[in-house]
Amino acid sequence: MDRQPIPPGKHDQRVTKLSNRAHQCTSQAVVVNNNIALLAYSIAKRAYIIIKQEVVSDNFELSNFSVPNTLRIVLLGKTGSGKSSLANTIIGKEDFKVQCSTKIEATCCQTATRYFEKRRLTLTDTPGFFHPRWSEQQLKDEVVRCVSENTPGPHVFLIVLKVEKFTAQESQIIKKIEEYFSPDVFNYSVVVFTYGDQLEQMKIEEFVSKNNHLKDVLKKCGGRCHVVDNRHWKSNQQDEYRSNQFQVKQLINTIQLMVTQRPGDCYTMNMLKEWQRQQAVANIFECLKKFTRKKFVRIFFSVTVIVGVIVVWKRMTERTTAII
Structure with a gap:
């Protein structure tokens, strides 16, 4: 049978459908x-x-097994100890204001950076202890804030003391540093003495050996100490020891050694928070202890205990009678 021819209209429709399908x-x-x-x-x-x-x-x-490229350094000490001048001596330029404003403002926390032998040093200068314009709480808050900005935490604290008689005020500084940051802070500390020209012909180790309080401080800090003179040791001296350039290099070497001995370790913000938590708990117990020292409170607790004993005794007696 012959095929029927496809009408032209249907042929076009099939072509269109096939074309659409292909598309x-x-x-x-x-x-x-x-x-x-x-x-x-x-x-x-x-x-x-x-x-x-x-x-x-x-x-x-x-x-973690090498010295980090950045060393974070925080300076602590009393007002007038030469902290800011020491920071300028380390940094190699006058970046730190030696005299802070008498106004209570956050600018007293100063930070600057330098490179030492291809390593970055970030120095933070904190407000001085016993600052005449700061209350105790304001000073503590500002010093802690300065340290908190060095995230994840400073590698070293430089405790700045003058080459002079170690008085009760210096003892208070050491106690305050421990109070602010815990006893562990001394594991990350180096004592740096200023006004080294006062040593005359002595070395700093000999000066420290003559004072039991200073020896105790250095013992806490692992015996780490250095000395500078921000005014008189700037130029080359007759001996290398009395040269700021030599002393700063020795100081940086000490810091690098500390970091190398504790790879990846620094005084972290978690350590600070944990210490603050412990202090808060201790303060609560201290308040309770003081509260219970009052006479009427002691009487109240005594009466409460006696009543409690009587109630317990009566209940035990009733139970014994019921069993019999």
Whole structure:
């Protein structure tokens, strides 16, 4: 049987349907290809992130066994001890204001940076203890704030003392440092004496050996101490010891040795928060202790205890009678 010829209209419709179908298949193929490409890109991106994290982790672990590129240093001491001048001596320029404003303002916390033998030193100068314009609480809050800005924490505290008689005020400074930051702070501390010209022909170790209080302070700090003279030891002296350049280099070497001996370690903010929590608990117990010292409170507690004993005794007697 002969095929019937396809009318022209139906032929065009079939061609159109086939064309549309081909177009849909092409579009679907493009979508699939795009999805495959996106999937491949996502996998590659994820692999890159994982590899990068592993590399960073490896680098971090390696850095824990070497001296970090940045050493964070915080200076602590009383007003007039030469802290700011010492900071300028270490930094090698007059970045720190030697005289803070008499107004109570946050500018008394000063920070500057220098590079020493391809290593970055970040120094933070704190307000001096016994500052005439600061209350005890204001001083504590500001000193703690200065330290908190050195995240994740300072590598070393420089406790600045003058080469002079160690008085009750210097003892109070050491106690306040411990009160602010816990006894562990001395594991991260170096004592730096200023006004070294007062030593005359002595070395700082000989000066310290003549004072039992100073020996105790240095013992807490692992025997680490250095001396400078911000005014008289700037130029080359007859002997190398009485040179700020020599003493600063020795100080940096001491800090680097401390960091090397405790890889990746510093006085962290978590340590500070834990110490503040312990202090808060201790303060609560101290308040309760003072409260219970009052006569009427002692009487109240005594009566409460006696009543409690009587009640317990009666209940035990009733139970015994019921059993019998």
